[in-house]
Amino acid sequence: xxxxxxxxxxQTLNRAKIAYKELMSVPIATLPVFNKITLKLVMYPQTKRxxxxxxxxxxxxxxxxxxxxxxxxxxxxxxxxVPEVIYQFGSIDKLNPRIEVHIDEFKI
Numbered sequence: 468x469x470x471x472x473x474x475x476x477x478q479t480l481n482r483a484k485i486a487y488k489e490l491m492s493v494p495i496a497t498l499p500v501f502n503k504i505t506l507k508l509v510m511y512p513q514t515k516r517x518x519x520x521x522x523x524x525x526x527x528x529x530x531x532x533x534x535x536x537x538x539x540x541x542x543x544x545x546x547x548x549v550p551e552v553i554y555q556f557g558s559i560d561k562l563n564p565r566i567e568v569h570i571d572e573f574k575i
Contacts, residue, residue, distance in 0.1 A: 484533065488533075491534050498535075498570070501535075501541050503548055503550065504548065505553065505571045505574075506531070506553070507555060507569040508528060508552075508567070510555070510566050511563070512560070513560065513561055513564035514559065520556060523566070
């Protein structure tokens, strides 16, 4: 989450970002090239412990969008290409905690 991200050493953050890109390389490879997107992150935590959706979503958003750009699926991750980002709570999922990433072409 963002609280840990802000306090982590830059080398730790770099290793985390590289590990994330490696994990996401195969799923991202199957995606088309996008022009302009809406990104929606739906969070399914393992416990009922309250958390700040923005703290968790912002780090996932950054890592995911950076990976999309690096793998050539999106030209850039600024507001011209990603004008809308939605963070949403899904439900508690004790057996499969996760963040689902939904990408849609941006519609005016």
